Amino acid sequence: MNITRRQMLILLPAAAVAWDHILAGTPEASPNYNMTDHWWGMLIDITKCIGCGSCVRGCQLENQVPDGYFRTWVERYHVADWELEYPKVDSPDGGKGGFPIAKEEGGKNFFVPKLCNHCADSPCTQVCPVGATFVSPDGVVLVDQKYCLGCRYCVQACPYGCRFINPKTETANKCTLCYHRITKGLTTACCEVCPTGTRQLADLKNPKDPIHEFLRTHSVQVLKPHLATRAKVFYYGLDGSVR
Amino acid sequence: MQIPVEGFMYPNEVELQWSVLIVLYPFLTGLVAGAFILASLERVFQVEAVKPTYRLALLTALAFLMVAPLPLQLHLGHPERSFEMYLTPHGSSAMAMFGFVYLWYLLGVLVLEIWLDYRRDIVAMSQSTTGWKRLLYRTLTLGSTNISERSLHIDERVGWLITVIGIPSAFLLHGYVGFIFGSVKANPWWSSPLMPVVFIFSAMVSGIAIVMLLYMLMCWIRREAIDMRCADTVAKYLFYTFIIDFSLEMLDLIHRIYEADESFRSLDFMVHTRLFLSQVVIQILVGTVAPIGLLALTQVLKLADMQRKRIYGVAGCLTLVGIFAMRWNVVIGGQLFSKSFLGYTTYKMGFVAREGLLTAIVLTVLPFVILWVLLKLLPPWPEKHPSTTSAAASAD
Numbered sequence: 001m002n003i004t005r006r007q008m009l010i011l012l013p014a015a016a017v018a019w020d021h022i023l024a025g026t027p028e029a030s031p032n033y034n035m036t037d038h039w040w041g042m043l044i045d046i047t048k049c050i051g052c053g054s055c056v057r058g059c060q061l062e063n064q065v066p067d068g069y070f071r072t073w074v075e076r077y078h079v080a081d082w083e084l085e086y087p088k089v090d091s092p093d094g095g096k097g098g099f100p101i102a103k104e105e106g107g108k109n110f111f112v113p114k115l116c117n118h119c120a121d122s123p124c125t126q127v128c129p130v131g132a133t134f135v136s137p138d139g140v141v142l143v144d145q146k147y148c149l150g151c152r153y154c155v156q157a158c159p160y161g162c163r164f165i166n167p168k169t170e171t172a173n174k175c176t177l178c179y180h181r182i183t184k185g186l187t188t189a190c191c192e193v194c195p196t197g198t199r200q201l202a203d204l205k206n207p208k209d210p211i212h213e214f215l216r217t218h219s220v221q222v223l224k225p226h227l228a229t230r231a232k233v234f235y236y237g238l239d240g241s242v243r
Numbered sequence: 244m245q246i247p248v249e250g251f252m253y254p255n256e257v258e259l260q261w262s263v264l265i266v267l268y269p270f271l272t273g274l275v276a277g278a279f280i281l282a283s284l285e286r287v288f289q290v291e292a293v294k295p296t297y298r299l300a301l302l303t304a305l306a307f308l309m310v311a312p313l314p315l316q317l318h319l320g321h322p323e324r325s326f327e328m329y330l331t332p333h334g335s336s337a338m339a340m341f342g343f344v345y346l347w348y349l350l351g352v353l354v355l356e357i358w359l360d361y362r363r364d365i366v367a368m369s370q371s372t373t374g375w376k377r378l379l380y381r382t383l384t385l386g387s388t389n390i391s392e393r394s395l396h397i398d399e400r401v402g403w404l405i406t407v408i409g410i411p412s413a414f415l416l417h418g419y420v421g422f423i424f425g426s427v428k429a430n431p432w433w434s435s436p437l438m439p440v441v442f443i444f445s446a447m448v449s450g451i452a453i454v455m456l457l458y459m460l461m462c463w464i465r466r467e468a469i470d471m472r473c474a475d476t477v478a479k480y481l482f483y484t485f486i487i488d489f490s491l492e493m494l495d496l497i498h499r500i501y502e503a504d505e506s507f508r509s510l511d512f513m514v515h516t517r518l519f520l521s522q523v524v525i526q527i528l529v530g531t532v533a534p535i536g537l538l539a540l541t542q543v544l545k546l547a548d549m550q551r552k553r554i555y556g557v558a559g560c561l562t563l564v565g566i567f568a569m570r571w572n573v574v575i576g577g578q579l580f581s582k583s584f585l586g587y588t589t590y591k592m593g594f595v596a597r598e599g600l601l602t603a604i605v606l607t608v609l610p611f612v613i614l615w616v617l618l619k620l621l622p623p624w625p626e627k628h629p630s631t632t633s634a635a636a637s638a639d
Contacts, residue, residue: 089251123429127426131331148324149322149327152260155255156260156261157427161581243583
């Protein structure tokens with residue numbers, strides 16, 4: 001078969017596109033997962049957190065989070081007495097390697113794991129100029145990495161400091177609630193590795209999920225409730241000093 | 244590069260997201276909006292005294308508007324995707340509307356008004372010039388070479404209508420920039436309904452100041468006497484607008500101090516430390532109180548022409564410094580403190596970097612280069628070109 005120069009010029013780009021498609025592979029299917037059957041959130045029991053940093057390490061490994069950036073992190077609070085407005089907080093390297101012994105004596109110390117709150121009325125998705133970040137039908141705030149402009153408006157709009165720009169992709173990055181795992185019936189990496197059961201993935205649409213019993217019988221709180229973001233990460237034992 | 248942090252920042256907050264280029268963006272659009280509003284004084288409000296600045300103001304607005312999107316484009320992680328803002332804009336995003344507001348203002352208002360105002364000159368120059376210039380001017384006529392009395396009258400009426408539409412458009416252009424910041428509820432330094440209003444008035448202040456300075460500079464370069472009636476009137480408008488702008492900013496400040504909400508301690512500390520030089524010294528004292536004081540002198544004292552010229556020159560320069568500092572304090576200041584209100588970070592500006600100082604300097608100088616070209620192509624002073632005017636007259 002003879003191929004002319006003109007035919008070659010047409011064929012080569014087409015072959016490149018086809019090869020690119022083959023290399024990309026097919027995404028792993030989740031045939032039994034129906035997005036509209038779920039509404040994801042998380043429960044964090046602060047009284048159980050020991051500040052070991054396993055969740056931060058687990059998240060970094062699972063999601064290839066670059067060093068110095070965090071999809072989840074742990075803060076240590078020290079509140080001396082009644083001055084809730086001025087707690088002392090530290091989070092060395094996001095608490096990834098645990099915490100050094102506290103210097104302050106007296107008062108109370110506790111750990112607060114943080115991650116994206118997957119707000120139902122999320123300020124970050126509101127401001128995205130192209131809709132690259134969105135709330136999925138199952139309640140997870142996600143970013144389309146192939147569509148994000150990298151304008152950083154969402155990073156500014158997140159009241160909880162949960163977003164960052166991935167220096168490798170130059171796009172917005174954040175906790176996906178391990179979407180690739182939860183759609184296959186698994187729990188998130190941070191929940192999986194937590195040795196004390198501080199974090200529990202919760203499906204708010206599933207009537208059999210133990211979260212409902214917990215929410216009915218315990219006092220829980222979300223971060224910065226005055227901002228009315230309808231956050232879906234619920235904290236048990238949250239101190240008034242936590243920001 | 245280790246970024247110095249004081250107190251506690253959320254770990255992802257340490258690095259600033261919006262750099263000096265984002266400071267430049269509202270500064271440039273402010274100059275555009277302000278220059279256009281000054282131009283509209285003559286066209287719509289019949290302030291004849293400022294007529295010598297009319298065309299200069301329009302060309303200045305165009306030169307700065309052409310550069311305004313560049314800092315944004317350079318700042319994006321994926322500039323090649325920026326066109327998506329036109330194709331699939333997200334309706335709830337303030338930023339998504341930028342492309343449309345910008346295009347509307349550029350093509351629907353500014354270019355159209357300049358073209359209508361210059362059409363007679365362009366036609367005349369397409370006949371009196373030769374070579375590439377002739378080709379250029381012929382292209383610029385867009386095939387519309389009728390410069391009869393009736394045709395020019397229609398130009399005048401349509402131009403007036405565009406200016407009338409252009410005034411709210413100029414407010415929209417810059418008020419909207421203020422809204423981009425003012426609507427971020429996560430950031431108490433930005434979140435304020437006053438932000439768009441403050442941005443509009445500060446835009447008018449900076450736009451009037453730069454046109455006043457450029458007018459005086461042009462007169463000096465062309466060795467022509469400054470029309471003092473014009474300079475006095477422009478300075479008077481600058482003075483009044485500046486007072487409104489300063490009052491609004493002080494209102495915002497007093498409101499924050501009196502209300503003293505959860506963010507106040509953090510913001511107050513920042514103003515007294517990291518922003519003391521840029522806000523208290525440069526923005527308020529040097530860039531606002533000093534020029535207002537100088538301009539007030541010209542209003543209450545009978546000063547000689549030369550003294551007034553010098554005062555206008557100094558006040559104009561200080562005004563631009565002050566407004567740039569204001570943009571800096573909004574954009575950079577709004578990112579120096581933690582949203583936990585428990586700590587502060589530092590802005591490290593590179594020099595030769597994509598978002599560095601050198602890029603910012605180039606983008607600041609570029610509008611002046613464009614303006615120089617525009618002034619050569621479309622001189623705002625037709626009397627200096629006897630061939631042009633005679634050609635225009637013969638075409639009539």
